[in-house]
Amino acid sequence: MSGSFGLLEPGQSSRFPAERLVELRSQVDLKQVNRGRNGGRRPAHDPDILIDGIRVRIVRDQRNRRWFACPRCARGCRILYRDPEFVVACRLCCKLEYSSRHLYRSLPSLHRVIRLRRQLGIDPRPFTAIPKPKQRLELRWRRVVARILVEEQVLRGHLQKINRDLDRRARVRGWCET
Numbered sequence: 001m002s003g004s005f006g007l008l009e010p011g012q013s014s015r016f017p018a019e020r021l022v023e024l025r026s027q028v029d030l031k032q033v034n035r036g037r038n039g040g041r042r043p044a045h046d047p048d049i050l051i052d053g054i055r056v057r058i059v060r061d062q063r064n065r066r067w068f069a070c071p072r073c074a075r076g077c078r079i080l081y082r083d084p085e086f087v088v089a090c091r092l093c094c095k096l097e098y099s100s101r102h103l104y105r106s107l108p109s110l111h112r113v114i115r116l117r118r119q120l121g122i123d124p125r126p127f128t129a130i131p132k133p134k135q136r137l138e139l140r141w142r143r144v145v146a147r148i149l150v151e152e153q154v155l156r157g158h159l160q161k162i163n164r165d166l167d168r169r170a171r172v173r174g175w176c177e178t
């Protein structure tokens, strides 16, 4: 699968703002919420949960899978994103896009991390786990991993800056206590 699919279509900005990238946004995964609850037993009904002070409903689909109901649009989703305007909401409400839809001249480290990770055939998302190499590939693997770690360090700097900006905006608007 090519990561550059659709990149050159008209209207695809190469300067898509970094704060609108899924990969750089703080998120809450339903899997984290599930972990360790009820010792694996299914409750009679799913209680609402609080995320950053916002009450979030848990809903089930016809196959009995659990989903967050987006607090804003009620759409079922597995991941909610922290947002300066809505506190937490689904990807569509936050108007987030996956980085693979855009060129990142303004954020070249992200582009390089994704490309290097694809070279190894591993999860292209920054900061996700890097598995151990197969023995015969070990030397090349370690070289590429070293480059990934350097680029992710650069990216972490961008991420921290964006999070600081989001925190500051949230504080200014009185959404968090600290």
Ligand SMILES: [Zn+2]
Binding pocket: 070, 071, 072, 073, 074, 075, 089, 090, 091, 092, 093, 094
């Ligand atoms: Zn939504």
